[in-house]
Amino acid sequence: MELWNITLENSFFLIGILQDSKYPGLVCATITFFYLVAMICNGLLLLLIALDKKLHVPMYFLLSQLSLMDLLLTTAISPKILVDYLCGQNTISFSGCGFQMFLLLTVGGAEDILLAFMAFDRYVAIQHPLNYTVIMRPKVCWSMVATYWLLASLNSLVHTIYTMHFPFCRIRKISHLLCEIPPLLKLACADTTNYQFLVYTMGVTFLLIPLSAILASYTLVLNAVFHMASTPGRQKALLTCSSHLTVVGLYYGAVLVMYLQPSAYHNSHQDNILSVFYTIITPTMNPLIYSLRNKDVLGGLKKLLGKGPSAPKL
Structure with a gap:
């Protein structure tokens, strides 16, 4: 009994979307469905890009990185929601909370920068098509990978350690479906005003700088596209x-509201819905x-499914 009490004292209670819903079973089934679709679609896309030599180009290499991030992002959330519902509990250990926060911050920060690199890739492909393979050579692509993973992991490590060092009150009920900085700071038994301002500043940096780079890239891209003489080339x-811009809109729309909205305007129900959107629904979409809408991907998928067991020989 004493060990059980100690375990509870070192744990948090996640009061998330299941607890707020009148139909938790239906919500859990919906989340599980989206998770399975995300796993299948992203996993299949990763396999296809790895096996089809026609897709061994920088654009699809970066797309495979996005699929990998989507898998990590949704896997950090969905399985725990399902397990909690089936087991009738909603606790998460102190170390588990810290690890979940670190993983989410790392993947989220890396995806911010990746989307900017993907916009740069489209800019190079349209503005400098003859030098595309030289500018976006493998060494450059792998340097991009190292850059966004390194920056994101360092940023998330600092924030995770600093957030988890605060003393937390005994009633450790997090009004959120996952461990994130804003709801955790509400439980801190200490003044977090200065740190909240730092979190806000870093959030602005990690979100608005890549978003500005994306907007600048596509301003140049669209200018070049509308000056193309070939109608089929312009349409392609x-x-x-448009595919990349749709992904950017889905991701940044929810994240900007979540992290850049003043804390006074936040409520747990809205935050839970936004978190579900960018951690579960967006990785599925x-x-x-x-x-x-991609002929290369659809063609490769048909070829892969048509060849069946012989596909790995590609």
Whole structure:
């Protein structure tokens, strides 16, 4: 009994979307459905890009990185929601909370920068098509990968350690479906005003700088596209860019409201819905957005499914 009490004292209670819903079973089933679709679609897209030599180009290499991030992001949330519902509990250990926060901050920060690199890739492909393979050579692509993972992991490590060092009150009820900085700071038995301002500043930096780079890239891209003489070329370029812009809109729309909205305007119900959107629904939609209107991906998928067991020989 004493060990059980100690365990509870070192744990948090997540009061998330299941507890707020009148139909938690239906909500859990919906989240599980989205998670399975996200796993299948992103996993299939990763496999397809790895096996099809026609997709071994920088654009699809960066897309595979996005699919990997989507898998990590939704896996950090959805399985725990399902387990909590089936087991009738909603606790998370102190270390588990810290690890979940670190993973979410790392993947989220890396995705912010990745989307900017993907916009730069489209800019190079349209503005400098003859030098595309030189500018976006493998060494540059891998440097991009190292850059966003390193920056994001360092940023998340600092924030995770600093957030978890605060003394927390005995009633550790987090009004959120996952461990994030804003709801955790509400439980701190200390003055967090200065740190909240720092979190807000870093959030603005990690969100608005990549978003500004994306907008600048697409301003140049669209200017070049509308000056193209070839109508089919213009349509193909717009189709490719529209997929990326749709993904950017889905991701940044929810994240900007979540992290840049003043704390006075936050409420737990709204935050839970936004978190579900960008951690579960968006990772499900991203591979569908990129594949349903992409002839190269659809062609590779048909070839992969048509060859069946012999596909790995590609």
